[in-house]
Amino acid sequence: MTEATGIVGEFLSLKADTDADILAMQCGDFYEFFAEDAELVADELDLKLSKKSSHGSSYPMAGVPLADLTPYLKALVERGYRVAVADQYETDSGHAREIVRVVTPGTLLETTDADAQYLAAVVDGDAVGAGDTAYGLAFADVTTGRFLVADAEDEDDALTELYRFDPVEVLPGPDARANDELLSTIRERLDATLTLHDTEAFAPKRADHAVGDHFGRETVDRLAVGTPTIAAAGAILEYVAETGAGVLASMTRIQAHHGDDHVTLDATTQRNLELTETMQGDRDGSLFETIDHTETSAGGRLLKEWLQRPRRSLEVLERRQESVDALASAALARDEIQDQLGEAYDLARLASKASHGSADARDLRSAAETLGVLPALAETIASSPDLTESPLSEIVDRPDREAARELRETLAEAIADDPPSTVTQGELFQRGYDPDLDEVIDQHEEVKEWLDTLAEREKGKYSLSHVTVDRNKTDGYYIQVGKSAADGVPDHYEQIKTLKNSKRFTTDELEDKEREILRLEEQRGELEYELFEELREEVAARAELLQDVGRALATVDALSSLASHAAENRWVKPDLHQGDDLRLEQGRHPVVEQTTEFVPNDVRMDKDRGFLVVTGPNMSGKSTYMRQVAGITLLAQIGSFVPAKEAEIGLVDGIFTRVGALDELAQGRSTFMVEMSELSNILHAATEESLVILDEVGRGTATYDGISIAWAATEYLHNEVQAKTLFATHYHELTGLADSLPRVANVHIAADERDGDVTFLRTVRDGPTDRSYGIHVADLAGVPDPVVERSRDVLERLREEKAIEAKGGGSSDPVQAVFDLGSGQFSGAASPDGGQSAGESETDEGETIDPEAKAVLEDLETLDVNTTPPIELVSKVQTLQQRLTDRDD
Numbered sequence: 079m080t081e082a083t084g085i086v087g088e089f090l091s092l093k094a095d096t097d098a099d100i101l102a103m104q105c106g107d108f109y110e111f112f113a114e115d116a117e118l119v120a121d122e123l124d125l126k127l128s129k130k131s132s133h134g135s136s137y138p139m140a141g142v143p144l145a146d147l148t149p150y151l152k153a154l155v156e157r158g159y160r161v162a163v164a165d166q167y168e169t170d171s172g173h174a175r176e177i178v179r180v181v182t183p184g185t186l187l188e189t190t191d192a193d194a195q196y197l198a199a200v201v202d203g204d205a206v207g208a209g210d211t212a213y214g215l216a217f218a219d220v221t222t223g224r225f226l227v228a229d230a231e232d233e234d235d236a237l238t239e240l241y242r243f244d245p246v247e248v249l250p251g252p253d254a255r256a257n258d259e260l261l262s263t264i265r266e267r268l269d270a271t272l273t274l275h276d277t278e279a280f281a282p283k284r285a286d287h288a289v290g291d292h293f294g295r296e297t298v299d300r301l302a303v304g305t306p307t308i309a310a311a312g313a314i315l316e317y318v319a320e321t322g323a324g325v326l327a328s329m330t331r332i333q334a335h336h337g338d339d340h341v342t343l344d345a346t347t348q349r350n351l352e353l354t355e356t357m358q359g360d361r362d363g364s365l366f367e368t369i370d371h372t373e374t375s376a377g378g379r380l381l382k383e384w385l386q387r388p389r390r391s392l393e394v395l396e397r398r399q400e401s402v403d404a405l406a407s408a409a410l411a412r413d414e415i416q417d418q419l420g421e422a423y424d425l426a427r428l429a430s431k432a433s434h435g436s437a438d439a440r441d442l443r444s445a446a447e448t449l450g451v452l453p454a455l456a457e458t459i460a461s462s463p464d465l466t467e468s469p470l471s472e473i474v475d476r477p478d479r480e481a482a483r484e485l486r487e488t489l490a491e492a493i494a495d496d497p498p499s500t501v502t503q504g505e506l507f508q509r510g511y512d513p514d515l516d517e518v519i520d521q522h523e524e525v526k527e528w529l530d531t532l533a534e535r536e537k538g539k540y541s542l543s544h545v546t547v548d549r550n551k552t553d554g555y556y557i558q559v560g561k562s563a564a565d566g567v568p569d570h571y572e573q574i575k576t577l578k579n580s581k582r583f584t585t586d587e588l589e590d591k592e593r594e595i596l597r598l599e600e601q602r603g604e605l606e607y608e609l610f611e612e613l614r615e616e617v618a619a620r621a622e623l624l625q626d627v628g629r630a631l632a633t634v635d636a637l638s639s640l641a642s643h644a645a646e647n648r649w650v651k652p653d654l655h656q657g658d659d660l661r662l663e664q665g666r667h668p669v670v671e672q673t674t675e676f677v678p679n680d681v682r683m684d685k686d687r688g689f690l691v692v693t694g695p696n697m698s699g700k701s702t703y704m705r706q707v708a709g710i711t712l713l714a715q716i717g718s719f720v721p722a723k724e725a726e727i728g729l730v731d732g733i734f735t736r737v738g739a740l741d742e743l744a745q746g747r748s749t750f751m752v753e754m755s756e757l758s759n760i761l762h763a764a765t766e767e768s769l770v771i772l773d774e775v776g777r778g779t780a781t782y783d784g785i786s787i788a789w790a791a792t793e794y795l796h797n798e799v800q801a802k803t804l805f806a807t808h809y810h811e812l813t814g815l816a817d818s819l820p821r822v823a824n825v826h827i828a829a830d831e832r833d834g835d836v837t838f839l840r841t842v843r844d845g846p847t848d849r850s851y852g853i854h855v856a857d858l859a860g861v862p863d864p865v866v867e868r869s870r871d872v873l874e875r876l877r878e879e880k881a882i883e884a885k886g887g888g889s890s891d892p893v894q895a896v897f898d899l900g901s902g903q904f905s906g907a908a909s910p911d912g913g914q915s916a917g918e919s920e921t922d923e924g925e926t927i928d929p930e931a932k933a934v935l936e937d938l939e940t941l942d943v944n945t946t947p948p949i950e951l952v953s954k955v956q957t958l959q960q961r962l963t964d965r966d967d
C-alpha cells in the first residue's frame with residue numbers, strides 16, 4: 079500500500095507519535111477516526127463507517143460532531159481505551175493539528191459516576207535502589223484532587239493497597255512492568271488499564287523534584303515515605319501533566335496512607351467480605367449498599383473509603399462513635415441535616431472542573447449554594463442539644479468558614495439565578511457585577527425590548543392583524559404578517575419571503591436593530607465569557623477551600639448515614655477496647671438480616687478461648703456466623719454501630735479470610751492451589767491481634783491431605799500466630815483438638831432431626847457436632863432419588879464401620895485398604911477375586927495374605943498411634959496404602 083497523504087496521512091503520523099490506543103482528530107466541525115481506529119470505534123460505539131480515499135487507497139473512516147465528542151470519549155475510556163484528541167488550529171498556510179490531550183481511564187474528568195476514580199503508580203524498590211521500602215505506591219483522583227501515597231513492605235502488601243484503592247488505571251514503574259504476575263493480577267483482579275508510561279518519569283531524582291515543586295519541599299519531607307513512593311508520586315504528576323488533563327492545580331495536598339493506621343484487609347478478604355460488591359460482582363447485596371444512606375456522592379465516596387480502610391486507633395473510632403451516637407438519638411435534627419445535605423453539590427469535583435476550565439455557570443451557582451449548606455448545618459448542630467456537644471461541631475468548624483462565606487457571596491452576587499449551560503453566549507451574570515457589563519446588558523435589553531414590542535406597535539400603527547416578529551438563521555429578524563392582512567402593509571415594508579399562510583417582511587429600521595442586537599450579543603457574550611473565566615480561575619484558586627468544605631459535608635453525611643442505619647435497624651454502639659475479648663450478645667449478620675428472619679447468635683472469644691472450631695450441618699449457617707463476626711468487627715472499626723443487642727469488641731490489626739475461590743481458574747490456578755496460597759498468606763501475615771476466618775480449609779483435596787492440612791494449620795494458628803480464629807469445618811475429627819489445645823473451643827450450629835426431617839435451628843451452641851446432613855441438603859437441591867437413597871446406604875455403612883474407604887470402579891467391594899478413623903486401626907484390603915496366589919500366607923481365620931501385605935501389617939503393628947504426630951501418622955498410613963496398591967497392580 080502506498081503511503082497515505084493528506085488528512086489520512088496526517089492522522090497516521092499523529093497516531094504514530096502517541097502511545098494512545100485511539101486518536102480522534104478534528105477536521106472542521108467533526109472529530110474523525112481513520113483506518114483501524116475507525117473500525118474499532120465504529121464497532122464499540124455503533125458509529126457508521128464510511129470510506130476515505132487517499133493516494134489510490136481507501137481507508138475506513140468514522141466521525142462524531144465536535145460538540146458530541148465528550149460522551150463518545152467517555153464511553154471509549156470507560157471501556158479501558160486511552161484516547162488521544164488532536165485539535166485543529168489555523169496556520170498561515172491553512173490548518174494544522176496537534177494532540178492536546180490524551181484521555182485515559184485515570185485522567186477522565188467527565189465522569190458521571192460518584193465513585194472515586196484513582197490513577198495509581200506502583201514502583202518496585204529494587205528499581206530505584208531503595209533501602210527498606212520494597213514497593214512505593216501513589217494514588218491520585220483527578221476528579222476530586224485527592225492524592226495519597228503509601229509505602230508497601232512487599233508485593234502482597236502492595237496488592238493489598240492497590241485493592242483498597244481499586245484504581246481504574248495503573249502505571250507500573252520500570253521493574254514492576256517486568257513482573258508478569260503482578261501485572262496480570264492488576265489487570266484481571268482490579269480490572270484496571272495498565273499504562274506503560276515513560277520510565278524516565280519514575281527516576282528518583284526527577285520524581286523528587288516534581289513532587290517537591292508541586293506540593294512544597296517541606297510537605298514532602300514531612301511525609302517520611304520511601305524513595306519508591308516518591309518515584310510513584312512523581313510519575314503520576316508527570317503523567318497527569320502530560321495527558322493534558324489540566325487538573326494539577328486541584329491537587330492541593332499530598333497525604334501519606336500508613337498501613338499501620340488501618341486494619342489490614344488483604345485483597346481476598348476485601349472480596350470475601352463483599353464490602354463493595356458481592357462475590358458475583360453485584361453492588362446490590364454488598365455491605366456498602368446495605369449501610370449506605372448518604373445524601374451526596376461525596377458522602378458515599380467517603381463512607382466507602384471508610385469501609386475499605388477501617389481504622390485501628392481507638393481514639394479516632396470513639397470520636398466517630400460519639401457523632402454517630404449523637405446523630406442516632408437526635409432523629410429530628412438528623413432529618414434536617416439530611417435534608418440540608420440533599421442540596422449539596424460535589425465540591426471536590428467542582429474544584430477539579432474549575433481547575434480544568436470545564437466548570438460552567440451552573441456549576442458555580444451550585445457551588446455557591448453548597449457553600450451555604452455549611453453554615454446551615456452548623457446552625458442545626460448548634461441548636462440541637464444532642465449534637466452541639468459532639469465532635470460534629472468541630473467537623474463543621476474545620477474549614478475556613480469566613481473564606482467560605484466570602485466565596486459564596488462572591489459567587490451568589492455574580493452568577494445569574496438560572497444561567498445557561500453554555501458559557502459563551504451571555505446571560506451568566508447578575509446585574510451589578512461589573513459596570514461595563516451592566517452597560518452592555520442595558521443596551522442589549524433595550525434593543526430586545528424594542529424588538530419584543532415591535533409587533534404590537536406595528537399592529538396599532540398600521541391596523542394590521544396577525545403580526546409577529548421573530549428571527550431565524552436564514553432570514554434574520556423579520557415581521558411576519560398573515561396572508562389576509564399582507565396586502566395592507568405599509569410601503570416601507572420590504573418583502574423577503576412568501577409562505578403558505580403568511581408573508582415575511584423587513585424594514586430598514588429592523589435591519590439596523592438587528593445589526594445592533596447582533597453586535598451587542600457578541601459583545602455581551604465575549605465580555606461575560608472573559609469575566610466568567612476570571613471568576614472560574616478565582617474559584618480554581620480556592621480549590622483547597624472547596625475541598626475542605628466538601629470533606630466536612632461528606633463527613634457529616636457519612637456519619638448521619640451510619641446513624642440512620644443504626645437507628646432504623648436497632649444497631650448498638652460497641653464497647654471498643656485494645657484487649658482480646660470479643661463478646662456479642664444476639665449478634666446478627668448486617669446484610670443477611672435485611673432479607674431474612676434472622677436468628678441472632680452470641681459470640682464469646684477471649685484470651686483463653688481464642689480459637690473456635692465451628693461445626694454443624696451443611697446449610698446450617700456456619701459461614702454466615704463467621705462472616706457476621708468479621709462484618710461486625712469491621713463495622714466497629716469504621717466507627718459504626720453494629721447489629722447486636724450488646725457488643726464488646728477488642729480492636730484487631732487485620733482481618734483475614736479464606737472462604738472459597740470463585741474466579742481464579744481463568745488464571746491457571748486450580749481451586750486447591752488458590753485455597754492453599756490464601757492459607758499460606760494468612761499464616762504468614764496474621765498476628766496475635768488479627769481476626770482469622772477459615773471456612774473449610776483443606777476441602778479441595780483428598781480427605782487425608784485435607785484433614786492433615788487443617789489440623790496442622792489449626793495448631794500453627796493456635797500455637798504460633800495466636801490470632802483470634804474461627805474455623806468452620808466438616809472434618810469432625812478436628813473437634814478433638816479442643817482436648818489438647820487449651821485455647822480451642824468447639825461450637826456448633828444446631829439442627830433438629832425428627833422422623834428423617836431436618837430443621838435448621840440456626841442457633842449456635844457450645845460443643846461439637848458430628849452430623850453434616852449433607853445428604854439432606856443434596857435431597858433439597860433436587861439430586862435424583864436413587865442417588866440420595868444410595869448415599870444414605872453408603873453413609874449408614876460408613877457410620878457402622880467408622881471408616882473411610884474407597885470403592886473400586888464398577889464393583890461394590892472395597893478394593894483399597896480401609897483406615898478406621900475412630901480407632902486409628904488399619905484393616906486389610908479385600909481382593910476382588912478372593913483367590914490365593916503363590917507366596918501368600920494364611921491368617922488365623924483361614925484368609926490368605928501375600929508377603930508384601932504381611933510386611934505392611936508388620937510395619938503397621940510397630941506404628942505407635944499415640945505418640946506419632948497426626949500428620950506423620952496420616953502420611954505413614956498413606957505410604958502403607960500405596961504399598962498395598964502397588965502390590966495389587
Ligand SMILES: Nc1ncnc2c1ncn2[C@@H]1O[C@H](COP(=O)(O)OP(=O)(O)OP(=O)(O)O)[C@@H](O)[C@H]1O
Pocket residue numbers: 670674675676677678679694695696697698699700701702703840
Ligand atoms: N442466623 C441465621 N438466621 C437466619 N438465616 C440464616 C442464619 N444463618 C444462616 N442463615 C441462612 O442459611 C443459609 C445457609 O447458611 P450458610 O451458607 O452460612 O451455611 P453453612 O453452614 O456455611 O453451609 P455449608 O456448610 O453448606 O457451606 C443461608 O441462606 C443463610 O442466609
